[in-house]
Amino acid sequence: MLALAATGFAAGLALIVAIGSQNAFVLRQGLLRRHVVPVVVLCTLSDVALIAAGVLGVGTLVSQAPAVLTALRWAGVAFLLGYAVLAGRRAWRGGESLRVERGTGRDFAGVLLTAGALTWLNPHVYLDTVLLLGTLANQHGAGGRWVFAAGAALGSAVWFAGLGLGARGAAPLFARPSSWRVLDALVAAVMVLVAVRLATT
Known part of the structure; x- marks a missing residue:
């Protein structure tokens, strides 16, 4: 059983470790130290939920519903491009810092909505996490x-x-506004690349 759990652990990591829009967002919130724990909890x-859905057989339904995946794909493309514009504007203007802010309730809700959208509006999450992991899991009885x-x-x-929590180790590097400009430029580039991948697959 332990070996089987370790196999699942490795498979789960293999699908999420690649740099993507969700990971870039979690990293940025970790560096800002702004609503990190709620974001980590929401993503986890x-x-x-997606893995459980795959085990329960929802992956089969997802693979047979191309219209739903198409709608999610274009909603995801629009959201990612919009977020890329915001990140690009931050990179252009600069001025971000590691200053800890209390944040308003509106900011908290906006952060969670963004994290949720980056997760649930990505059709690849349904194909990778639900369908692929669900298929792998169901091979074990x-x-x-x-x-x-x-x-x-x-x-x-x-x-x-x-x-999210380990990003604090990079805090000294991001004490300089120029580092934030580079990070936001990279985030914008990641968002655009993911959007292009969604639009062309």
Whole structure:
């Protein structure tokens, strides 16, 4: 059972470690130290829900609903391009810092909505997490599939916690506004690349 959970852990990490729009956002919030724990929890719980859906067979339905995936794809493209514009504008203007801000309730809601949109408006998450991980999990029988899924979910939790909370180690580098300009430029580029990939697949 431990080996099966470890296999699920490795599979889950393999699918989320690549730099993408969601990871870039979690990293940025971690550097800002702004609503990091809620963002990490939201991303982790979203992955848990998606993995569980895959194990329960929702992946089969997703693969048979091209219209839903198409709608999600174009909504995701629009959202990613919009976020890329905002990141590009921050990079152009500069002025970001590691100053800790309390943040308003509106800011908190906006951060969570952005994290949720970057997760749920990406159709690849349904194909990778739901369909692929669901298929891999269901190869291990009625009991083993949930052990595999638990390992995959743990992989997500470890990754997002490490990315968000571990970003503090890079704080000295980001004490300079120029570093923020570079990061925001990279975030904008990642968002555009992911949007282009969504639009052309």
